Amino acid sequence: MMKRLITTALVALAPLVGPATAEEEAQLIGDAERGAKLFAQCSGCHQIGPEAQNRIGPHLNGIFGRRAGSLEGFDYSRSMERASGDGLTWTYQYLDAYIENPRVLLSGTRMSFRGIKNEQDRHDVLAYLRQFSANPQDIPEAAPTAIAREVDLPPDILAIVGDVAYGEYLASECLTCHKRDGSDDGIPPIVKWPEEDFVIAMHAYKRKLRVHPVMQMMAGRLSDEEIAALAAYFATIE
Structure with a gap:
């Protein structure tokens, strides 16, 4: 029953968040420098950059074009595993919808983030994430990013x-x-x-x-x- 509900939700969203043309994606790309600052609200759970690892959430290197729930070694929620089985792949549009409200796109996710409602803020965050993805090929990997601990413990x-x-x-x-x-x-x-x-x-x-x-x-x-x-x-x- 749950699998059927997830599949139905993805199918319903497909016309809204399906693959975009290169021209459409170019228009959506935001300000990566501003996005790096906005990403601070995500960094408590997700890491990104050359030294990034899976922590509370999976690392976000190479997220564009990646099959949902596919990183080896990360313990995904059952709903994310079902969505992966249903073929959910992280296109720009699916990521935008997920960041806006994770539980609307995927009910049952363990991601408790309330979402980013401002459209430009989402585009800026996604522009920052794009710098750490080999897809598209013309966007280079970003320079090494230091991942500071919240508390420097002995x-x-x-x-x-x-x-x-x-x-x-x-x-x-x-x-x-x-x-x-x-x-x-x-x-x-x-x-x-x-x-x-x-x-x-x-x-x-x-x-x-x-x-x-x-x-x-x-x-x-x-x-x-x-x-x-x-x-x-x-x-x-x-």
């Missing part, structure tokens, strides 16, 4: 091996808001996060670099070992 904190069982014990409080199955009811999912990303996010709340009073309070009560344990648990939760 190596000994990042090296702590979290105790999964202890993390499961501690997680009951987290799961009063966050969903264990990774679904999103207005609160971002935290399952399947890379452990380092989870640790960095929690320490950012602990140092009040991330603005959310409840999360600042929760993180402030946790020791480094407890944060590592929670990171280990949520990274492996099924």
